[in-house]
Amino acid sequence: MNVFDLFRRRSSAPVARERLQVLLAYERASRGQPDLVSILREEIMAVIAKHVQIDQDYLQVSMDRGETMSTLEIDIQIPNKSAVPLAIAG
Amino acid sequence: MGKVVVVTSGKGGVGKTTSTAALGAAVAKTGKKVALVDFDVGLRNLDLIMGAERRVVFDLVNVIQGTAKLSQALIRDKRVDTLFLLPASQTRDKDALTEDGVGEVIDKLRSVFDYVFCDSPAGIERGAQLAMRFADEAVIVTNPEVSSVRDSDRIIGLLDARTMRAEHGEQIAKHVLVTRYDAARAARGEMLSIDDVLEILSVPLLGIIPESQDVLRASNLGSPVTLTDPLNSAAKAYLEAARRLEGEDLPVVVPFERKGFLDRLLGRRAA
Numbered sequence: 606m607n608v609f610d611l612f613r614r615r616s617s618a619p620v621a622r623e624r625l626q627v628l629l630a631y632e633r634a635s636r637g638q639p640d641l642v643s644i645l646r647e648e649i650m651a652v653i654a655k656h657v658q659i660d661q662d663y664l665q666v667s668m669d670r671g672e673t674m675s676t677l678e679i680d681i682q683i684p685n686k687s688a689v690p691l692a693i694a695g
Numbered sequence: 696m697g698k699v700v701v702v703t704s705g706k707g708g709v710g711k712t713t714s715t716a717a718l719g720a721a722v723a724k725t726g727k728k729v730a731l732v733d734f735d736v737g738l739r740n741l742d743l744i745m746g747a748e749r750r751v752v753f754d755l756v757n758v759i760q761g762t763a764k765l766s767q768a769l770i771r772d773k774r775v776d777t778l779f780l781l782p783a784s785q786t787r788d789k790d791a792l793t794e795d796g797v798g799e800v801i802d803k804l805r806s807v808f809d810y811v812f813c814d815s816p817a818g819i820e821r822g823a824q825l826a827m828r829f830a831d832e833a834v835i836v837t838n839p840e841v842s843s844v845r846d847s848d849r850i851i852g853l854l855d856a857r858t859m860r861a862e863h864g865e866q867i868a869k870h871v872l873v874t875r876y877d878a879a880r881a882a883r884g885e886m887l888s889i890d891d892v893l894e895i896l897s898v899p900l901l902g903i904i905p906e907s908q909d910v911l912r913a914s915n916l917g918s919p920v921t922l923t924d925p926l927n928s929a930a931k932a933y934l935e936a937a938r939r940l941e942g943e944d945l946p947v948v949v950p951f952e953r954k955g956f957l958d959r960l961l962g963r964r965a966a
């Protein structure tokens with residue numbers, strides 16, 4: 606590292622280009638199609654509801670899109686009082 | 696039959712109205728009959744940029760609703776006598792424009808004028824979709840900046856899906872017009888380059904309009920920048936873009952900024 610590196614600002618345009626390319630590849634592919642995350646959310650909710658009663662707010666579904674791989678994160682909170690399976694409770 | 700050109704962008708404030716006025720005036724100066732239609736209902740500004748704000752009597756909504764004839768609503772430019780403006784109305788009723796009404800007006804204009812430029816409102820909603828609905832060509836105004844490029848991409852998607860031409864399986868000719876280009880910032884790698892923008896959008900380039908004080912000056916004076924002082928850099932860029940729009944094969948030169956002494960000393964590099 607020389608002294609000039611201290612002053613050198615990394616140019617931001619290449620970062621901008623890369624971010625746009627990833628984002629637009631995704632947006633183009635999903636254009637006109639219903640949103641995957643909300644479909645998953647609805648169906649997961651329906652599956653859970655068969656067994657446990659939970660509030661909509663206890664289910665979080667999110668997607669972190671990567672270039673070749675994406676991570677789907679599902680976070681379900683089940684309050685202890687409703688943890689009794691419906692089959693047994695009912 | 697005239698050509699209908701929509702000037703659109705998705706993102707607001709990128710230079711649609713400025714470009715509509717500048718390109719329209721440039722084409723009209725060559726003797727072609729040109730109509731500029733302001734689709735920004737509720738937020739009309741093209742009249743102001745054209746310096747015609749005090750001459751507006753009737754507007755697009757009046758014509759569609761039948762309270763005025765098209766010939767009564769069209770305002771002839773005082774500088775170029777083949778240039779006309781059809782103002783937007785100031786009504787807050789966003790449903791004042793109907794698709795059939797707009798279609799009829801555009802058809803009439805098309806039969807009389809060589810070019811009809813439609814200045815689109817920002818956004819991707821109804822107003823923007825009506826402005827592009829009957830277009831044969833589109834000028835997509837883009838600033839070299841992430842959110843503007845992203846919105847342009849969405850507008851391109853709409854142009855290919857929601858226009859009359861698209862629905863009839865015909866092509867709509869698309870052109871990217873990069874505006875507010877700052878050569879110094881591009882040289883420092885602080886702004887998306889022209890190549891970046893074109894590669895991402897994959898639409899041919901109509902021109903590069905530099906960031907320029909002359910644009911502001913022209914709008915203060917109420918005159919398209921191509922009419923105030925045709926020799927300044929923004930006006931020259933618009934005049935060339937207009938020639939390309941008319942089909943001339945004119946190469947685009949990317950505005951170039953010599954790197955300053957300090958930049959070289961600090962080793963800032965364009966990527």
Ligand SMILES: Nc1ncnc2c1ncn2[C@@H]1O[C@H](COP(=O)(O)OP(=O)(O)OP(=O)(O)O)[C@@H](O)[C@H]1O
Nearest residue numbers: 707708709710711712713817875905906907910911
């Ligand atoms: N090349 C340029 N150099 C400097 N300023 C510019 C340039 N082009 C446009 N501007 C300024 O940017 C502002 C927005 O321009 P304009 O009204 O044409 O954008 P618009 O896309 O029509 O906006 P809206 O989406 O609100 O309709 C204006 O103040 C205008 O003077």
Ligand SMILES: [Mg+2]
Nearest residue numbers: 711712735740
């Ligand atoms: Mg505008």
